[in-house]
Amino acid sequence: xxxxxYYGEFGGCYVPEILTSTIEQLxxxxxxxxxxPAFWAEYVRIMGEYSCRPTPLTYAENLTRHFGGARIYxxxxxxxxxxxxxxxxxxGQGLLVRRMGKKxxxxxxxxxxxGVATATMAARCGFSCTxxxxxxxxxxxxxxxxxxxxxGARVVAVNEGSRILKDAINEALRDWVTNMDDTxxxxxxxxxxxxxxxxxxxxxxxxxxxxxxxxxxxxxxxxKRIYACVGGGSNACGIFLPxxxxxxxxxxxxxxxxxxxxxxxxxxxxxxxxAVGVAQGYKTFFLQDGDGQMRETHxxxxxxxxxxVSPILADLHRQGRVRFESATDTEVVQALELTMRxxxxxxxLESSHAFVQAFxxxxxxxxxxxxxxxxxxxxxxxxxxxxDAFQDPAWRDFITDTARRYANA
Amino acid sequence: MLExxxxxxxxxxxxxxxxxxxxxYPDFETSMNIVASMVAAGVDMMELQIPFSEPIADGPVIxxxxxxxxxxxxxxxxxxxxxxxxxxxxxxxxLFMSYYNILYRFGVERFASVIKDSGLQGTIxxxxxxxxxxxxxxxxxxxxxxxxxIFSPASSEARLAYVASCARxxxxxxARKGVTGRETRFSDQMDAYLARCRRxxxxxxxxxxxxxxxxxxxxxxxxxxxxxIGSQTIRLVDEHGPGAVGDFIAGLR
Ligand SMILES: Cc1ncc(COP(=O)(O)O)c(C=O)c1O
Numbered sequence: 020x021x022x023x024x025y026y027g028e029f030g031g032c033y034v035p036e037i038l039t040s041t042i043e044q045l046x047x048x049x050x051x052x053x054x055x056p057a058f059w060a061e062y063v064r065i066m067g068e069y070s071c072r073p074t075p076l077t078y079a080e081n082l083t084r085h086f087g088g089a090r091i092y093x094x095x096x097x098x099x100x101x102x103x104x105x106x107x108x109x110x111g112q113g114l115l116v117r118r119m120g121k122k123x124x125x126x127x128x129x130x131x132x133x134g135v136a137t138a139t140m141a142a143r144c145g146f147s148c149t150x151x152x153x154x155x156x157x158x159x160x161x162x163x164x165x166x167x168x169x170x171g172a173r174v175v176a177v178n179e180g181s182r183i184l185k186d187a188i189n190e191a192l193r194d195w196v197t198n199m200d201d202t203x204x205x206x207x208x209x210x211x212x213x214x215x216x217x218x219x220x221x222x223x224x225x226x227x228x229x230x231x232x233x234x235x236x237x238x239x240x241x242x243k244r245i246y247a248c249v250g251g252g253s254n255a256c257g258i259f260l261p262x263x264x265x266x267x268x269x270x271x272x273x274x275x276x277x278x279x280x281x282x283x284x285x286x287x288x289x290x291x292x293x294a295v296g297v298a299q300g301y302k303t304f305f306l307q308d309g310d311g312q313m314r315e316t317h318x319x320x321x322x323x324x325x326x327x328v329s330p331i332l333a334d335l336h337r338q339g340r341v342r343f344e345s346a347t348d349t350e351v352v353q354a355l356e357l358t359m360r361x362x363x364x365x366x367x368l369e370s371s372h373a374f375v376q377a378f379x380x381x382x383x384x385x386x387x388x389x390x391x392x393x394x395x396x397x398x399x400x401x402x403x404x405x406x407d408a409f410q411d412p413a414w415r416d417f418i419t420d421t422a423r424r425y426a427n428a
Numbered sequence: 429m430l431e432x433x434x435x436x437x438x439x440x441x442x443x444x445x446x447x448x449x450x451x452x453y454p455d456f457e458t459s460m461n462i463v464a465s466m467v468a469a470g471v472d473m474m475e476l477q478i479p480f481s482e483p484i485a486d487g488p489v490i491x492x493x494x495x496x497x498x499x500x501x502x503x504x505x506x507x508x509x510x511x512x513x514x515x516x517x518x519x520x521x522x523l524f525m526s527y528y529n530i531l532y533r534f535g536v537e538r539f540a541s542v543i544k545d546s547g548l549q550g551t552i553x554x555x556x557x558x559x560x561x562x563x564x565x566x567x568x569x570x571x572x573x574x575x576x577x578i579f580s581p582a583s584s585e586a587r588l589a590y591v592a593s594c595a596r597x598x599x600x601x602x603a604r605k606g607v608t609g610r611e612t613r614f615s616d617q618m619d620a621y622l623a624r625c626r627r628x629x630x631x632x633x634x635x636x637x638x639x640x641x642x643x644x645x646x647x648x649x650x651x652x653x654x655x656x657i658g659s660q661t662i663r664l665v666d667e668h669g670p671g672a673v674g675d676f677i678a679g680l681r
Binding site: 031039041196198200297305 | 481503533554560602606607
């Protein structure tokens with residue numbers, strides 16, 4: 020490997036010896052692809068034909084009026100095939116898998132969005148596909164499990180550890196060290212050992228490249244601020260990095276869960292609880308105890324419920340180039356409700372974190388200024404969680420009736 | 429010196445045995461009893477795993493032992509104390525095995541200093557390739573400890589040579605792809621792999637992952653120097669209690 024993927028002190032490639040040659044092969048394939056303009060062109064073409072790219076940048080006129088401050092633009096990653104930015108990374112890696120001649124893909128998934136996206140890619144490319152998902156996430160994201168299985172993937176519920184995203188990553192790594200000869204691990208976020216952070220951020224940079232052009236076309240200038248939610252950090256890297264040299268403030272929003280003071284959250288950069296460590300193949304801020312054991316995390320959004328964070332973002336945090344904030348579960352549901360009522364948009368619970376912070380800041384900004392919120396995904400998948408949060412009585416009746424029908428059948 | 433001890437010991441026995449336990453599983457007292465019976469049964473060296481919440485190189489048996497130990501409240505401090513006590517009580521070399529975050533959080537230099545002071549011989553850190561291990565190797569060298577590095581069947585000749593150049597004490601040869609605890613076929617293919625390992629280093633070779641009975645140990649005799657028994661003894665303790673360990677070890681060679 021030419022370099023080991025360090026961003027300041029973060030990143031690296033901490034993998035068991037058995038994976039070294041596989042990672043080197045991946046790094047070579049990625050470097051070759053990146054220096055081949057035809058590869059990016061093919062990627063853009065496929066994303067246009069298969070996934071609705073370029074996704075629109077929507078002017079949120081009603082929200083703008085509601086807050087009476089900055090003009091609010093929304094980058095519509097929810098309009099990707101399968102409903103989230105995850106499709107970008109997945110199709111990009113799919114092209115690489117073809118180049119490497121592998122026949123099987125595996126992936127971890129939290130919210131299930133990355134799993135569904137991987138399953139569609141595998142179906143389209145003719146790869147066999149296994150998805151690892153924490154048992155707790157299987158429970159809270161059942162619709163996505165259903166789709167993954169319909170798409171032909173095998174979904175393995177992971178009952179280890181805290182039974183969420185990090186545990187799914189561990190199981191995927193265990194599969195990979197066993198089957199790497201014919202298997203590629205489609206990591207779903209800008210984390211893990213080098214070259215994953217760089218590679219995933221590169222594929223996701225399609226978001227920011229488009230947004231940069233679109234906002235200038237629509238407003239004649241760059242935005243003042245950009246907001247993105249941060250789980251592992253792929254949608255944030257994707258929209259931020261093409262603006263990194265511009266005079267644009269970048270704001271990452273982490274899961275505040277039940278409030279950072281309760282300890283039940285997944286705020287690694289915006290709250291003091293995390294410390295630098297090495298796990299899952301890379302060095303970054305992890306929510307861990309004094310011994311280095313990973314802590315339990317919590318978020319209403321399964322896709323943000325993760326102990327680590329992209330080394331690229333950890334470095335940008337340390338440099339002060341990206342500001343990090345957090346949004347609580349309650350704030351998130353409120354922002355979602357407002358966005359639905361005002362704009363008819365249904366952001367995913369993950370994405371709604373970015374909306375929370377933008378809504379806090381927009382009123383204090385001037386109407387001459389514009390901001391972009393990255394709507395990383397759509398909220399349909401969250402119907403069970405959202406219905407619960409709204410305590411929707413009709414939904415409860417529907418579920419109870421359906422359950423009764425199944426029980427009697 | 430660890431290498432010297434191993435060579436002396438090898439002159440008496442055709443093959444050495446290293447066993448692996450997870451500290452604090454099922455509890456620390458039992459761990460110490462297991463060490464005592466393993467030493468009594470003739471084990472030549474032991475690997476003491478400090479549990480970690482994300483043990484990516486471990487299969488279900490060792491993974492669960494890690495989780496149970498942590499759930500029961502084991503701490504790094506307690507594990508270090510255990511190592512000190514074991515090294516003082518028993519006349520064989522002990523190594524710590526753990527994932528890099530445990531050392532990193534403790535402070536790599538401080539970790540090395542403490543384990544040297546405790547009388548341990550070195551460490552095995554499966555998620556720390558030598559490229560990422562500059563600070564670690566320096567600390568180990570400073571304290572006269574052995575950083576045990578790993579060969580794998582997927583390593584090229586150049587890679588084996590590079591890893592060998594960083595290794596001290598002995599080299600741990602992973603027998604196959606995958607995680608700990610699954611079945612390994614000790615076959616002709618393994619023969620060729622171990623011959624490649626042998627050419628890459630003059631250090632003693634340990635072979636682990638899937639070694640579970642006398643047949644496996646016999647296969648390794650002459651091809652390697654140390655057979656590593658990991659998951660199998662944990663399984664044995666799970667199924668038959670710590671009392672079964674002595675006979676099992678004694679029957680391996
Ligand atoms: C819609 C959506 N947004 C955001 C995320 C968080 O991931 P990342 O931080 O990598 O963008 C997820 C992850 O599952 C997701 O499904």
